Amino acid sequence: MANMAQAIRMALHYAEENLGVMDIFGEDVGPPLGGVFTATQGLKNVWNSPLDERGIIGTAIGLAMAGQRPVAEIQFADYIFNTIDLLKLAGNTCWASNGDWNLPMVVKTPVGSGIRGSLYHSHSFDATATHIPGWKIVIPSNPLDAYGLMISACQELNPVMFLEPKALLRVKGEERIPGEPEDDRQLSKMIDAPLGDRSAWKPQWPALEAYAVPIGQGKVVREGEHLTVVSYGRTLPLCAKAADTLREEGVSAEVIDLRSLWPYDWELIRRSIQKTGRVLFVKEDTEVTNFGEHLVRRTVEELFYTLMAPPRLLAGKFLPGIGLADTLEMASVPQLPDILQALRALATEQP
Helix, strand or coil: CCCCCHHHHHHHHHHHHHHHCCCEEECCCCCCCCCCCCCCCCCCCCEEEECCHHHHHCCCCCCCHHCCCCEEECCCCCHCCCHHHHHHHHHHHHHHHHCCCCCCCEEEEECCCCCCHHHHHHCCHHHCCCCCCCEEECCCCCCCHHHHHHHHHHHCCCEEEEEEEECCCCCCCCCCCCCCCCCCCHHHHHHCCCCCCCCCCCCCCCCCCCCCCCCCCCCCECCCCEEEEECCCCCCHHHHHHHHHHHCCCCCCEEEEEEEECCHHHHHHHHHHHHHHCCEEEEEEECCCCCHHHHHHHHHHHHHHCCCCCCCEEEECCCCCCCCCCCHHHCCCCCHHHHHHHHHHHHHCCC
């Protein structure tokens, strides 16, 4: 099975060949590196930008205004914060022009903890991204969804933020990408650049097929009856593992993968909470003004009389950064034991 970085790379190749994507650019995304996480390796329309995040976003806006479909990368989400005013302008453009100007651009950036990146390579961006109207925001938790969401993003008429959970970029999926060869080693030989001299190397792309995950559509990854867990990105697989553990204890947890933060699938969440009466939102971003707080507020306002217990949020600690030491990182953001503890408490809370 492909890992998430390979899936994103294949989706971008499909977009080059079929969706009119002509410029894929950012710091070190072109030869010889092909991106810090190799997610742009071997693509034909890829090029290296200066080390200038504002220049990257500004160039993407200009290309999109000129009718192109650029895909721009900010190497780590930690360095996207100095572009907020430009992101705001990009999000405003269609609305401010009364629909006369579209910006069909994608900005991709790795987010979150999981690689021991310490202070400058571990931040989340999901809460901040949801504060910028005009953008669609997606974050996959597995390679197949990454492939399908990127293809959808490259077909949008206005800006899409594609958040890549860096802890999952090397994790293989459980479902094949349409057109992916059955032999994992064969896929690696076809599309992964060799070590050493790469000057003569060219990828041999599989016969990839169209596969789009609709933006705004969540997914139930575990069916359940007793409580609901809503998550996305790095923490989603942890929530699924927690649900499997609880099932052995007689607790049936329904796990929802949001996949899109805006628009998000409220109807899916609502139906699940009406069925279970209990909900835990699990996010990695810091707990103050976390996106999960919005979901808690909406749950209380619209579903108060169906709740059997107060809705809960499990999020990252409100800290300026994440420490380099393994113990510090693990203590800063939700881990499997934290999720299990929160779910057990929610399951036993009396109305």
